[in-house]
Amino acid sequence: MTQTQPKPPQNAIAYFTDVAQKAGLTVPIVFGGKDTKKYIIETTGTGAAIFDYDNDGWPDIFLVNGTTLEGFPAGQAPTNHLYRNNHDGTFTDVAAKAGLNATGWGQGVCVGDYDNDGWEDLYVTYYGKNRLYHNQNGAFTEVAEKAGVAGSGKAWGTGCAWVDYDRDGHLDLMIANYVSLPQPRGRHFRRCHYQSSHRPDRRSLCLQRFHS
Numbered sequence: 001m002t003q004t005q006p007k008p009p010q011n012a013i014a015y016f017t018d019v020a021q022k023a024g025l026t027v028p029i030v031f032g033g034k035d036t037k038k039y040i041i042e043t044t045g046t047g048a049a050i051f052d053y054d055n056d057g058w059p060d061i062f063l064v065n066g067t068t069l070e071g072f073p074a075g076q077a078p079t080n081h082l083y084r085n086n087h088d089g090t091f092t093d094v095a096a097k098a099g100l101n102a103t104g105w106g107q108g109v110c111v112g113d114y115d116n117d118g119w120e121d122l123y124v125t126y127y128g129k130n131r132l133y134h135n136q137n138g139a140f141t142e143v144a145e146k147a148g149v150a151g152s153g154k155a156w157g158t159g160c161a162w163v164d165y166d167r168d169g170h171l172d173l174m175i176a177n178y179v180s181l182p183q184p185r186g187r188h189f190r191r192c193h194y195q196s197s198h199r200p201d202r203r204s205l206c207l208q209r210f211h212s
């Protein structure tokens with residue numbers, strides 16, 4: 001069935017039309033329960049980065065993906081996605097070929113050429129160990145441990161930013177961690193119900209229980 005697009009209102013300065021389906025950007029992002037979110041780990045969602053990973057002059061799209069509390073059978077867990085720009089308004093998922101099809105509780109992503117080789121690299125935060133992907137001609141290698149930026153694996157990494165804070169010509173990395181939680185297994189994780197973002201008093205009580 002052909003869907004008729006609404007016409008932009010007169011004198012509109014900008015007007016946006018959803019072309020995701022036409023562009024091939026249809027893979028769902030998973031983050032906890034689909035219809036119901038019971039625990040705070042399910043509530044933050046994931047990040048996206050638009051950057052030219054293969055230096056062809058056309059911006060590509062990287063999407064971070066998550067998982068569920070129940071998990072998935074081997075080989076069926078949701079992965080991150082890297083959509084290569086086909087130069088015609090469509091995109092092709094090349095995550096596996098590029099080495100970016102990791103699974104887990106992915107969170108944020110930031111783009112920066114940390115080694116100044118002319119290829120943009122990726123840092124992806126996780127509930128667990130964070131990942132640094134070095135870009136070599138459009139193929140990525142995970143080097144977070146080697147680079148000393150994987151973290152302890154016990155923190156909940158969320159936002160991140162590359163910035164040259166000391167102006168020495170080399171990018172530095174800022175990582176924001178969210179609340180402190182035990183690893184998502186066993187009864188301790190299930191003690192904490194995320195009540196509501198508009199009831200910070202309840203949320204605080206919940207977190208205090210974790211730290212007690």
Ligand SMILES: [Ca+2]
Binds near residue numbers: 053054056085
């Ligand atoms: Ca490109």
Ligand SMILES: [Ca+2]
Binds near residue numbers: 113114115116118119
């Ligand atoms: Ca680089």
Ligand SMILES: [Ca+2]
Binds near residue numbers: 163165167170171172
């Ligand atoms: Ca620096």
